[in-house]
Amino acid sequence: MIWLDDNGITAESVLDTNSKHVVGEYEALLASASDEFEFADFDENTVATTFYTSGTTGNPKGVFFTHRQLVLHSLTLVATFAMMPEGQGVSFNDVYMPATPMFHVHAWGMPYTSTMCGLKQVYPGRYIPELMVNLIKQEGVTFTHGVPTVLQMLLQQAEVSDTHFDGLKMTIGGSKLTEGLAKAGMARGIKCVTGYGMSETAPLLCTTDVIDTSLSEDEQISQRCKTGKPVLMVDVQLWSDNNELVPADGESTGELVVRTPWLTQSYFKNEDKGNELWQGGYLHTGDIAKMDADGTVQITDRLKDVIKSGGEWISSLELETILSLHPSVADIAVIGVEDEQWGERPLALVVKKATHAETEAEEIRALAEQAVERGLLPSYGVPKQFKFLDELPKTSVGKHDKKVMRTMFG
Structure with missing residues (x-):
C-alpha cells in the first residue's frame, strides 16, 4: 500500500507498521523521480x-x-x-x-x-x-x-x-x-x-x-x-422492443442505443450479459428516450424505472422534474409501487428543505395537477402517495438508489 499525504503528517497512526507509505507533497514526490523514465512500448x-x-x-x-x-x-x-x-x-x-x-x-x-x-x-x-x-x-x-x-x-x-x-x-x-x-x-x-x-x-x-x-x-x-x-464520433439511435428504428420526431420513444470507438466491448467474466449489452451491433443503454430531428436527445426514463400503470407508461423522471419545482423540495425520487387495480402507481419520496418543514403533500401534488392542465402530464400520472424522508438512499457515488427504494417501499 502506498500512502500519499499532501500535508506532511505521518500516516503511521492509521497504518500498521508493516505497511509501506510515502509521506510528503505530491510535487515533492515527482521532483524526487527521474525525468528520463521511458515507458515500455505496448x-x-x-x-x-x-x-x-x-x-x-x-x-x-x-x-x-x-x-x-x-x-x-x-x-x-x-x-x-x-x-x-x-x-x-x-x-x-x-x-x-x-x-x-x-x-x-x-x-x-x-x-x-x-x-x-x-x-x-x-x-x-x-x-x-x-x-x-x-x-x-x-x-x-x-x-x-x-x-x-x-x-x-x-x-x-x-x-x-x-x-x-x-x-x-x-x-x-x-x-x-x-x-x-x-x-x-x-x-x-x-x-x-x-x-x-x-x-x-x-x-x-x-x-x-x-x-x-x-x-x-x-x-x-x-x-x-x-x-x-x-x-463527436457518437452514433445514437432509438430502437423498439424488436430492435427496429424509431423515428426522430420529438415524440416517439424507444431505447437509446449507441456506437462510438470508446465503449466497453463486454463485461468482465460475464459474457452472457456482454452479449445482451451489444445486441444488434449497438450498445443498449437501458434508457428510454425521444429524439428531435436536429439530434437533441431527451431521456424519459430507465427501462427498469418506468412505471407501468393500467397498461400505460408513466415517466418517473418527468414527474421528478415537475415536482422538483416546488420551493419546499430539496431532493425527490419517484418509484412505482404495486397496486391491485392498476398494477403500479407512482410514489413520490421527498426530502423537504429545513425552511419548509410545514409543507404538506397536497401542496406539492398541486404542481402535478397544474402540469396536467397544461398538457405536460397525463392525468393518470399524478401521484397520490407521498412519503417525506430525511434522506434518500444513494449509491457510493451519490446517485439515487432506486433499487433500494423499491425494496424499502415497493
Whole structure:
C-alpha cells in the first residue's frame, strides 16, 4: 500500500507498521523521480482500466477500456468543450476541480483531459461541503462536475456561508438534473448543464447544446436539463422492443442505443450479459428516450424505472422534474409501487428543505395537477402517495438508489 499525504503528517497512526507509505507533497514526490523514465512500448489496444458499475439497476458488472479508447474519449472531450462559447465550454484559463470520485468512470475522464490541456487542477480529497466551497473560492475553480446530490450539498453549504459562485460551470450527470435544482444553482451563480453517459461508455455520450442566451430564464433552464446532443464520433439511435428504428420526431420513444470507438466491448467474466449489452451491433443503454430531428436527445426514463400503470407508461423522471419545482423540495425520487387495480402507481419520496418543514403533500401534488392542465402530464400520472424522508438512499457515488427504494417501499 502506498500512502500519499499532501500535508506532511505521518500516516503511521492509521497504518500498521508493516505497511509501506510515502509521506510528503505530491510535487515533492515527482521532483524526487527521474525525468528520463521511458515507458515500455505496448499495443494501444491493451486494457488500461477496469472497474465496476454502480449497480443501481442490478448487480455491479466489470467494464474495461483500452489505452486507445481513453485517448479517443479524451480528445473528444477536448474538442467538445473547446467548441462551446465562452462561459459554457472549457479553455486553457479554466481551473478544474472534480466533484466526482476518481473511481467513478475515471472521474468522467476529465482528469485525463485537464492534464492533456495543462489546466490547473484542484483535488478536494474527501467530499466535505465546507471544504469544497472553500476550495472553489480560494483556488478560483471555474469548472467542475458531479451528480445532483453534490450540487445539492454545495447549495446547502452556500446558503449557510452566504456564498455566491460567480459563474462556476458545472456538468451534472449520473442522475437527471431537474429544473428545480438547475434554477437553485443559477440563483447561486452556478451554470449547470447536463452530461449524459454511463459506466459502459467511459462515460460521455451527449451534453447540453449551446445555450441560447436570448431565451427567458425558464426556457434556458429547460434547455440545460435536456440530455443534449451526441458529442463527436457518437452514433445514437432509438430502437423498439424488436430492435427496429424509431423515428426522430420529438415524440416517439424507444431505447437509446449507441456506437462510438470508446465503449466497453463486454463485461468482465460475464459474457452472457456482454452479449445482451451489444445486441444488434449497438450498445443498449437501458434508457428510454425521444429524439428531435436536429439530434437533441431527451431521456424519459430507465427501462427498469418506468412505471407501468393500467397498461400505460408513466415517466418517473418527468414527474421528478415537475415536482422538483416546488420551493419546499430539496431532493425527490419517484418509484412505482404495486397496486391491485392498476398494477403500479407512482410514489413520490421527498426530502423537504429545513425552511419548509410545514409543507404538506397536497401542496406539492398541486404542481402535478397544474402540469396536467397544461398538457405536460397525463392525468393518470399524478401521484397520490407521498412519503417525506430525511434522506434518500444513494449509491457510493451519490446517485439515487432506486433499487433500494423499491425494496424499502415497493
